[in-house]
Amino acid sequence: MSTEIDGEQEYVSLLYAHLDDLRADADTRLAKTLRETSSNPQAMTQRDAATVHYGERLAHYNAVENGLCFGRLDFSDESRSYIGRIGLFDEEDDYEPLLLDWRAPAARPFYLATAASPDGVRRRRHIRTSRRKVTGVDDEVLDLGAGEQHFHEGVTGEVALLSALNASRTGRMGDIVETIQAEQDEIIRSGLNGVLVVQGGPGTGKTAVALHRAAYLLYTFREQLSRRGVLIIGPNATFLRYIGQVLPSLGETGVLLQTVGELYPGENGTRPEPAEAAEIKGRLTMVDALRRAVKDRQELPEEPMVLVVEREEMVLDRDTVAAARNRARRSRRTHNEARPIFAGEIIAALARQEAERLGAEFLDEADLADIRRELGEEQAVRDAIEQLWPQLSPQQFLSDLYASPDRLATAMPDVPERDLLLRDPGLGWTAADAALLDEAAELLGVDDAAERAEAARRRREEQDYAQGVLDILQMEDDADPDILTAYDLIDAGRLAARHDDEDHRTAAERAAADRSWTFGHVIVDEAQELSAMAWRVLMRRCPSRSMTLVGDVAQTGDLAGADSWSDTLAPYVEDRWRLAELTVNYRTPAEVMAVAADVLAELAADVEPPRSVRETGVPPWTRKVDADAVAETVARLAADNVGPGTLAVLAPESLVAEIGAAVVASVPDAAVGDQPDLENKVVVLTVRQSKGLEFDSVLLVEPAKVVAESPRGLNDLYVALTRATQQVGVIHADELPPSLVKLS
Numbered sequence: 001m002s003t004e005i006d007g008e009q010e011y012v013s014l015l016y017a018h019l020d021d022l023r024a025d026a027d028t029r030l031a032k033t034l035r036e037t038s039s040n041p042q043a044m045t046q047r048d049a050a051t052v053h054y055g056e057r058l059a060h061y062n063a064v065e066n067g068l069c070f071g072r073l074d075f076s077d078e079s080r081s082y083i084g085r086i087g088l089f090d091e092e093d094d095y096e097p098l099l100l101d102w103r104a105p106a107a108r109p110f111y112l113a114t115a116a117s118p119d120g121v122r123r124r125r126h127i128r129t130s131r132r133k134v135t136g137v138d139d140e141v142l143d144l145g146a147g148e149q150h151f152h153e154g155v156t157g158e159v160a161l162l163s164a165l166n167a168s169r170t171g172r173m174g175d176i177v178e179t180i181q182a183e184q185d186e187i188i189r190s191g192l193n194g195v196l197v198v199q200g201g202p203g204t205g206k207t208a209v210a211l212h213r214a215a216y217l218l219y220t221f222r223e224q225l226s227r228r229g230v231l232i233i234g235p236n237a238t239f240l241r242y243i244g245q246v247l248p249s250l251g252e253t254g255v256l257l258q259t260v261g262e263l264y265p266g267e268n269g270t271r272p273e274p275a276e277a278a279e280i281k282g283r284l285t286m287v288d289a290l291r292r293a294v295k296d297r298q299e300l301p302e303e304p305m306v307l308v309v310e311r312e313e314m315v316l317d318r319d320t321v322a323a324a325r326n327r328a329r330r331s332r333r334t335h336n337e338a339r340p341i342f343a344g345e346i347i348a349a350l351a352r353q354e355a356e357r358l359g360a361e362f363l364d365e366a367d368l369a370d371i372r373r374e375l376g377e378e379q380a381v382r383d384a385i386e387q388l389w390p391q392l393s394p395q396q397f398l399s400d401l402y403a404s405p406d407r408l409a410t411a412m413p414d415v416p417e418r419d420l421l422l423r424d425p426g427l428g429w430t431a432a433d434a435a436l437l438d439e440a441a442e443l444l445g446v447d448d449a450a451e452r453a454e455a456a457r458r459r460r461e462e463q464d465y466a467q468g469v470l471d472i473l474q475m476e477d478d479a480d481p482d483i484l485t486a487y488d489l490i491d492a493g494r495l496a497a498r499h500d501d502e503d504h505r506t507a508a509e510r511a512a513a514d515r516s517w518t519f520g521h522v523i524v525d526e527a528q529e530l531s532a533m534a535w536r537v538l539m540r541r542c543p544s545r546s547m548t549l550v551g552d553v554a555q556t557g558d559l560a561g562a563d564s565w566s567d568t569l570a571p572y573v574e575d576r577w578r579l580a581e582l583t584v585n586y587r588t589p590a591e592v593m594a595v596a597a598d599v600l601a602e603l604a605a606d607v608e609p610p611r612s613v614r615e616t617g618v619p620p621w622t623r624k625v626d627a628d629a630v631a632e633t634v635a636r637l638a639a640d641n642v643g644p645g646t647l648a649v650l651a652p653e654s655l656v657a658e659i660g661a662a663v664v665a666s667v668p669d670a671a672v673g674d675q676p677d678l679e680n681k682v683v684v685l686t687v688r689q690s691k692g693l694e695f696d697s698v699l700l701v702e703p704a705k706v707v708a709e710s711p712r713g714l715n716d717l718y719v720a721l722t723r724a725t726q727q728v729g730v731i732h733a734d735e736l737p738p739s740l741v742k743l744s
């Protein structure tokens with residue numbers, strides 16, 4: 001074996017030498033670009049672009065340093081390929097591939113070939129490395145015939161897979177490029193177009209698959225996707241931190257990761273709120289409610305309004321305002337965009353009154369125009385217009401709505417529980433508010449006439465400046481008429497525009513700041529949790545409907561979440577979506593899954609539990625204690641458990657603070673609170689917070705309370721039981737819920 005390792009070491013060293021050359025080259029070019037100085041705007045623009053380009057290349061090479069090469073395929077025709085994190089080519093040998101990017105079509109047999117269907121592959125080799133050193137190889141010989149294999153059915157690269165699955169967790173998710181399984185590969189490489197729903201039980205690799213699919217799509221459709229970017233939505237900030245390293249480790253950075261609460265640019269919806277309030281805000285009927293609420297802001301005065309303009313009284317009666325309002329509404333523009341029409345009508349009506357007073361027969365059209373202009377500048381007139389048809393930002397509009405029982409009643413006459421939405425202004429936004437802010441922005445629109453005028457003025461100024469630059473260049477070049485000047489190639493307008501538009505942020509960065517941005521592809525993790533209103537926003541952000549939605553309807557915890565994929569998607573794509581299923585559980589050992597399966601049977605009798613890929617020999621255990629000893633027992637067990645792996649204490653909402661305090665008293669650096677650091681050995685979380693995460697061991701506290709505290713409590717219990725990679729212990733004083741029969 002050691003000669004095999006030596007042989008691979010030689011090749012792997014050659015690959016690293018190649019990587020070093022590429023890195024050195026990018027480094028030199030970057031340094032050279034940074035040294036370039038020029039006052040020529042075009043050259044400066046090129047310099048900026050080159051800086052970004054070489055900077056990105058360097059980051060890319062650095063990202064693939066660990067595990068650069070991890071596999072080898074030997075084919076029946078004696079040829080062989082090495083598989084790794086990027087493609088490397090031999091420039092001196094007609095660009096022969098030295099290393100195949102795992103995403104390249106030619107690398108696919110590494111994930112798909114089996115003894116039953118070897119696809120020309122004689123041997124698949126997993127190469128284990130630590131930094132740049134080869135530490136071992138695992139071979140699977142595929143042309144022996146299926147009968148002679150001793151591997152698990154349907155599992156490829158079993159040794160490498162099991163060693164990845166048994167490894168201690170670190171609190172950050174890792175990539176799985178070395179051991180992607182066939183059913184996962186199918187999904188990762190599925191076409192770009194249309195909506196793909198990936199349904200799979202806990203631990204089936206949905207998150208892993210979603211992230212690797214993002215990397216695959218960016219590689220395969222680079223041109224298309226790097227311009228528009230890819231958006232990945234995850235359930236909360238802790239989860240995004242947990243998965244945040246995976247794409248960079250695959251060399252991909254052009255992806256925007258967001259929570260639903262961040263869907264409205266510039267705001268971050270993190271304020272907690274009761275599940276019932278979030279559920280109401282997530283209903284699709286909020287679209288009509290907001291429409292009514294906007295109309296409600298276009299007021300008619302109960303009594304005629306008296307305006308004092310230059311010591312003269314003018315009157316705005318209800319009919320005049322109603323006529324102006326009808327005109328503005330008939331324009332079918334959004335609220336803010338229709339406002340100038342309303343204002344114009346009001347001013348025209350007041351101007352007619354003024355003309356009457358002055359004697360209309362002595363005034364011509366120019367005089368009337370002067371009167372209108374002067375009235376438009378009067379504070380009293382502006383105030384009246386602002387009162388009757390205010391200019392509204394989505395934030396102002398929504399906080400006014402939440403602050404007023406009357407406004408809520410007008411907007412939501414058939415929702416008796418609407419007062420759950422009442423709250424004082426200025427308290428910050430919740431996750432469910434983000435979708436409503438976005439909807440409000442759609443309804444209100446922006447009257448950007450002033451901004452557009454300012455932008456036009458700026459452009460004119462820049463154009464004049466560019467013209468000046470070109471004139472100077474031309475003067476310098478006058479000496480030799482044969483030399484092509486910048487003037488010949490580009491006119492001032494284009495030069496200014498190029499300067500103006502040149503924006504070196506990545507698509508993801510630009511998208512994060514822009515509500516009207518549409519993405520090339522959208523991936524939603526824990527997609528079952530999204531409300532109908534959140535789906536509306538996402539669909540607006542992705543008119544091409546190129547989407548991957550991964551989730552598990554059996555794990556839905558949010559009241560506003562999904563029970564069925566077809567109901568969720570029907571309003572947007574009818575039945576035009578494809579379903580892929582993942583069936584193997586890579587996380588939860590069989591012993592734990594057997595217990596979780598009973599909970600699943602109670603909450604969704606028709607859903608098959610995923611099949612665990614391994615056993616640990618440690619069945620879940622329980623410990624019953626007195627109610628006043630629960631926190632102390634958990635704290636002691638947590639202290640005893642501090643080992644190489646990670647431990648999560650999962651507690652019901654009502655106990656989490658008390659349990660957290662007890663655990664911190666015995667394990668001082670344990671992570672607790674809203675945004676715990678998952679890289680700590682011991683973390684105390686609610687079940688909701690643990691969604692999508694995993695730990696080596698889990699201590700579950702008072703499962704009966706977990707079930708009782710939420711209308712979707714059984715789903716929460718199912719989530720809690722399926723977070724561990726090694727073992728689960730249950731500490732309780734209350735009776736165990738009936739679905740945990742196996743533990744009683």
Ligand SMILES: Nc1ncnc2c1ncn2[C@@H]1O[C@H](COP(=O)(O)OP(=O)(O)OP(=O)(O)O)[C@@H](O)[C@H]1O
Nearest residue numbers: 176179180181202203204205206207208586587692
């Ligand atoms: N092919 C694979 N090779 C190695 N590890 C894998 C593979 N597939 C999944 N895993 C590991 O299994 C664990 C579970 O994966 P992941 O979190 O993606 O599952 P999930 O379906 O999103 O789970 P849940 O629905 O419970 O959040 C992770 O540690 C992941 O790295």
